[in-house]
Amino acid sequence: MRSRAPAPSEPAQGTEPDATRGPALVAGPEPPRPRGAGRGARRKGRASAWRWLGVLPFFAYTTLFLLVPTIELIVKSFEGPKGSFSTANVSRLFSGEYLSAYATSVELSAITAAAGGLFGLFIAYGAVHGRLPAFIRPLLSTFSGVAANFAGIPLAFAFIATLGPTGVVTSLLNRAGLHIYNHGFTIFGMAGLSLTYIYFQFPLMILIISPTLEGLRAEWREAAQNLGATPAQYWRHVGLPLILPGLLGSTVLLFGNAFSAYATPYALTAGYINLVPVQIGAILQGNVTVPNPQLGDALAFGMIVIIAVAVTLYVLLQRRAARWLP
Amino acid sequence: MAAVSVAATAPSARGARSRRRPSVWAVFWLVLGALYFLVPLYSVAQFSLEVGPGRYGFHWYAQIFADPQFSSSFLLSLRLALETMAISMVLMVPTVYWVHLKIPRLRPTMDMIAILPFVVPPVALVVGLSGVFDVFPALLSSSQILALMYVILALPFTYRSLDAGMRAIDVKTLTEAAQSVGSSWWRTLLFVIVPNVRSAMLGAMFLTLAIVMGEYTISSLLLYNTFAVYIYYIGNTEAYQAAALAIISFLLTWVAMGGIFLVSRFTGGRQQVQIGATR
Amino acid sequence: MAALELRGVRKQFGEVVALRGLSLEVASGELVSLLGPSGCGKTTALRIIAGFEHPDGGELLVEGRDVTRIPANRRNMGMVFQAYSLFPNMTARENVEFGLKVRGQDRARRQRRADELLELVGLGGRAGRYPNELSGGQQQRVALARALAIEPAVLLLDEPLSALDAKVRLQLRQEIRDLQKRLGTTTVYVTHDQEEALSISDRVAVMSEGVLEQVGRPAEIYRDPRTPFVAEFVGTMNRLEGKLAGPTSVLVGEAGVPLTVQAGHERAPGEAVLVLIRPESIAVEEAASAAEVDSARARGSLGGRVLAFTFLGPVTRLVLDTDLGPLVADVPSIQALTYASGTLVSLRVDPAGTHLLGAG
Numbered sequence: 001m002r003s004r005a006p007a008p009s010e011p012a013q014g015t016e017p018d019a020t021r022g023p024a025l026v027a028g029p030e031p032p033r034p035r036g037a038g039r040g041a042r043r044k045g046r047a048s049a050w051r052w053l054g055v056l057p058f059f060a061y062t063t064l065f066l067l068v069p070t071i072e073l074i075v076k077s078f079e080g081p082k083g084s085f086s087t088a089n090v091s092r093l094f095s096g097e098y099l100s101a102y103a104t105s106v107e108l109s110a111i112t113a114a115a116g117g118l119f120g121l122f123i124a125y126g127a128v129h130g131r132l133p134a135f136i137r138p139l140l141s142t143f144s145g146v147a148a149n150f151a152g153i154p155l156a157f158a159f160i161a162t163l164g165p166t167g168v169v170t171s172l173l174n175r176a177g178l179h180i181y182n183h184g185f186t187i188f189g190m191a192g193l194s195l196t197y198i199y200f201q202f203p204l205m206i207l208i209i210s211p212t213l214e215g216l217r218a219e220w221r222e223a224a225q226n227l228g229a230t231p232a233q234y235w236r237h238v239g240l241p242l243i244l245p246g247l248l249g250s251t252v253l254l255f256g257n258a259f260s261a262y263a264t265p266y267a268l269t270a271g272y273i274n275l276v277p278v279q280i281g282a283i284l285q286g287n288v289t290v291p292n293p294q295l296g297d298a299l300a301f302g303m304i305v306i307i308a309v310a311v312t313l314y315v316l317l318q319r320r321a322a323r324w325l326p
Numbered sequence: 327m328a329a330v331s332v333a334a335t336a337p338s339a340r341g342a343r344s345r346r347r348p349s350v351w352a353v354f355w356l357v358l359g360a361l362y363f364l365v366p367l368y369s370v371a372q373f374s375l376e377v378g379p380g381r382y383g384f385h386w387y388a389q390i391f392a393d394p395q396f397s398s399s400f401l402l403s404l405r406l407a408l409e410t411m412a413i414s415m416v417l418m419v420p421t422v423y424w425v426h427l428k429i430p431r432l433r434p435t436m437d438m439i440a441i442l443p444f445v446v447p448p449v450a451l452v453v454g455l456s457g458v459f460d461v462f463p464a465l466l467s468s469s470q471i472l473a474l475m476y477v478i479l480a481l482p483f484t485y486r487s488l489d490a491g492m493r494a495i496d497v498k499t500l501t502e503a504a505q506s507v508g509s510s511w512w513r514t515l516l517f518v519i520v521p522n523v524r525s526a527m528l529g530a531m532f533l534t535l536a537i538v539m540g541e542y543t544i545s546s547l548l549l550y551n552t553f554a555v556y557i558y559y560i561g562n563t564e565a566y567q568a569a570a571l572a573i574i575s576f577l578l579t580w581v582a583m584g585g586i587f588l589v590s591r592f593t594g595g596r597q598q599v600q601i602g603a604t605r
Numbered sequence: 606m607a608a609l610e611l612r613g614v615r616k617q618f619g620e621v622v623a624l625r626g627l628s629l630e631v632a633s634g635e636l637v638s639l640l641g642p643s644g645c646g647k648t649t650a651l652r653i654i655a656g657f658e659h660p661d662g663g664e665l666l667v668e669g670r671d672v673t674r675i676p677a678n679r680r681n682m683g684m685v686f687q688a689y690s691l692f693p694n695m696t697a698r699e700n701v702e703f704g705l706k707v708r709g710q711d712r713a714r715r716q717r718r719a720d721e722l723l724e725l726v727g728l729g730g731r732a733g734r735y736p737n738e739l740s741g742g743q744q745q746r747v748a749l750a751r752a753l754a755i756e757p758a759v760l761l762l763d764e765p766l767s768a769l770d771a772k773v774r775l776q777l778r779q780e781i782r783d784l785q786k787r788l789g790t791t792t793v794y795v796t797h798d799q800e801e802a803l804s805i806s807d808r809v810a811v812m813s814e815g816v817l818e819q820v821g822r823p824a825e826i827y828r829d830p831r832t833p834f835v836a837e838f839v840g841t842m843n844r845l846e847g848k849l850a851g852p853t854s855v856l857v858g859e860a861g862v863p864l865t866v867q868a869g870h871e872r873a874p875g876e877a878v879l880v881l882i883r884p885e886s887i888a889v890e891e892a893a894s895a896a897e898v899d900s901a902r903a904r905g906s907l908g909g910r911v912l913a914f915t916f917l918g919p920v921t922r923l924v925l926d927t928d929l930g931p932l933v934a935d936v937p938s939i940q941a942l943t944y945a946s947g948t949l950v951s952l953r954v955d956p957a958g959t960h961l962l963g964a965g
Contacts, residue, residue: 051424054421054424054429055432057417058417061417062478062481065458065474066446066451069446069451069453069455069458070450071454072456072457072458072460073454076453119358119362122355123356123358123359125352125355126353126354129352130349130353130356131347131352132348136356140356142583142584145583145586145587146576149533149540149582150575150576152554153540153554153561153572153575154370154571154572154575156561157370157557157568158369158370158572158576162366162369168365168368168372198362199362199363199366203363206359259447260447260450262447262449262542262543263542263543263554267558277447280453281546284452284453285547303450
């Protein structure tokens with residue numbers, strides 16, 4: 001049943017699979033697509049019908065609770081108040097507060113994905129290649145798991161306790177003569193929200209980029225060095241190109257992670273900052289008056305489009321590197 | 327006495343070579359990361375323990391635990407977590423096993439589907455839920471809908487964990503071995519496969535616990551008083567108690583992650599700490 | 606002046622001493638192997654030469670110039686690693702070009718040079734392939750071309766064949782040697798495989814526990830091991846304890862079975878010695894009966910019995926229980942066809958194939 005794809009030309013022996021390909025977004029290393037499988041399936045026509053029965057519950061479940069809601073909101077996005085086809089909702093997204101909500105959401109997600117991503121990258125690289133004691137790695141991954149999951153409402157409170165007007169760090173800085181609230185900082189603003197997001201962004205980066213960094217072999221650095229490359233030349237020609245697919249994938253994931261966050265900004269800024277998920281929440285709760293309820297669907301549709309664009313971009317970039325990926 | 331000796335041909339060792347001092351930058355970034363992690367926790371812990379100016383105690387915690395709303399919301403979330411785990415496992419373990427055993431070419435598709443919950447944010451799922459209610463009107467008035475949706479939220483992690491677990495063992499050989507001694511398909515799954523992927527299952531279950539105990543978006547928009555909704559509600563009225571709740575919630579996350587850590591430790595599996603979706 | 610010289614190089618990793626004062630000279634155009642079991646310090650020595658490790662003491666000289674403090678990327682040494690060292694994001698040609706690229710050589714020139722070298726290692730048609738599209742042996746050829754492209758002062762090879770399968774290993778070994786001779790590149794070759802070291806090198810340096818045991822031409826090392834370690838590590842060796850009775854006579858074991866050995870040693874009668882005998886220096890003859898063995902003994906042969914045998918291709922290796930104790934002997938396979946476990950034999954040890962070392 002399982003037929004292996006034939007090797008390109010001769011058996012590429014000695015190329016053991018390693019993690020340089022980075023996270024394929026979130027999925028693990030993709031298995032080689034068994035090219036000959038179709039033929040085998042046709043030969044065993046009757047048995048194959050039974051085989052599909054085994055995955056029926058799963059597909060039924062995901063269709064009902066994932067596909068149906070998605071289709072529902074897409075259809076509703078293009079529905080007028082009386083149920084007829086209309087692009088009015090979607091075209092509303094391109095103006096006024098909704099457009100600015102998207103802009104703010106994208107900006108916040110991009111900033112925290114970049115900053116949190118870099119921060120996490122440095123920590124992960126240090127942990128993987130920094131000759132730290134062996135107990136650091138499992139500890140770091142457990143702590144990262146905690147921090148990446150400690151989000152939402154409690155995290156918002158923790159940051160208010162830290163950098164809020166009477167927060168611990170704020171008072172500390174006040175005593176040191178640095179009155180950050182006099183300089184325009186507020187935990188309820190964009191800067192505060194970014195700092196809060198980074199709290200779950202960088203540990204997430206550590207978790208997903210570590211396998212990629214582990215795939216960077218010491219031999220490559222040493223070979224480059226040996227051939228006369230400076231550290232900068234090694235990174236430019238070897239290190240960076242090798243981790244780039246993983247890096248991009250992780251950044252896209254971080255972007256999506258921030259983009260869809262609802263609880264944290266809701267608890268922290270309570271509407272001060274105009275973000276798409278918060279807008280949708282307000283419409284759903286009936287807190288704001290909108291011309292028609294389908295506007296919420298259109299807003300959600302816009303979110304899916306933006307994340308899908310990011311994912312597609314990543315897949316295309318990944319494909320460019322695919323030839324040398326193991 | 328006479329002795330015969332034959333040349334040994336062992337591979338060259340590279341063991342002890344890397345015993346060198348840690349890099350300064352590695353330590354620098356690690357310390358910075360640790361501070362970023364710890365300072366907010368320290369701050370909120372200090373708030374939660376502050377009873378009066380300069381006086382500390384567990385007053386706010388005691389108040390929280392005495393609040394009937396606390397236990398009801400906590401128990402609701404816990405119940406939902408257990409239900410989510412049960413549905414996830416019953417649905418996913420046989421599915422992933424079946425795909426590995428019978429339809430391996432479906433795996434890329436499964437990988438794709440498992441990413442989808444990332445592409446469709448929870449808030450969008452809630453928007454589209456009316457479609458589900460059209461199919462099953464009974465769900466409209468039942469908190470059961472939350473557990474059913476949480477299965478979707480946890481899907482990427484559950485699937486990846488189980489997929490990795492099944493990949494680590496030779497599903498096909500194990501199955502054939504079991505069947506050769508007369509085991510039925512179900513017996514094989516329950517008594518051969520499940521014990522071999524239990525660390526992957528436990529890892530997924532602990533992660534589900536973390537996700538569900540902190541989930542706010544769906545439950546608040548559907549107006550259910552889960553634990554996270556309760557924390558938000560308290561936060562609007564009682565700042566100190568909210569700090570105490572943040573610490574409790576943090577400890578809960580620790581329990582889940584610590585569970586995963588211990589599971590991977592004691593079953594010899596790979597580290598499986600992953601990330602949930604409760605922003 | 607030596608092309609490469611190590612003077613009393615010492616290196617320690619925590620508690621583990623890797624090198625205890627290694628001194629070695631490599632002449633220009635010479636191929637010297639560092640041979641030893643795992644953990645003997647040979648790889649550490651190579652990495653110190655390359656500049657990946659810094660010695661705790663001692664000096665490293667290239668053409669008489671002290672390079673101990675010069676960083677790896679300015680030493681101009683080409684290294685071939687065990688495996689997987691090709692940059693996976695570059696084609697074979699780009700890999701070979703890399704060293705020239707970082708030296709700022711222009712594109713046309715370095716591509717020409719890369720193609721030349723790939724041609725030289727027999728991969729002219731595969732310049733555009735990525736490493737994952739090449740077999741293990743082809744990858745190591747590219748790695749070799751890459752190391753040679755920079756016209757290195759010294760070529761360093763760290764077990765370059767250990768990850769390949771036996772057939773490719775034999776073939777590539779010969780090609781490396783031919784190429785090295787043709788280009789006249791001074792080369793240090795690290796291996797744990799004594800056969801590989803003996804077949805490829807001008808000289809072999811046998812190492813054990815951070816110490817150089819013996820340096821010499823392959824034949825010297827094989828025929829005239831200076832220490833019991835070298836004797837045991839290089840090839841298979843029978844080792845008998847005995848006492849010197851005369852210039853060419855040793856009484857072996859507690860029973861004092863006489864054995865004729867080679868003359869020319871400088872040891873006095875009565876001295877305790879180790880007699881080393883190569884398996885191929887023992888001639889074995891099948892005996893029909895115990896009586897026949899006895900009559901062979903009367904003619905100065907030894908008696909014995911086959912315990913076990915292993916077919917090794919052209920020769921068969923016998924484990925014998927003999928008058929001297931257990932011995933290993935290699936006989937032509939054609940002769941061993943009739944042997945079984947328990948077959949009675951008579952045997953003779955060629956005195957020219959014996960070698961004496963002081964016991965202790």
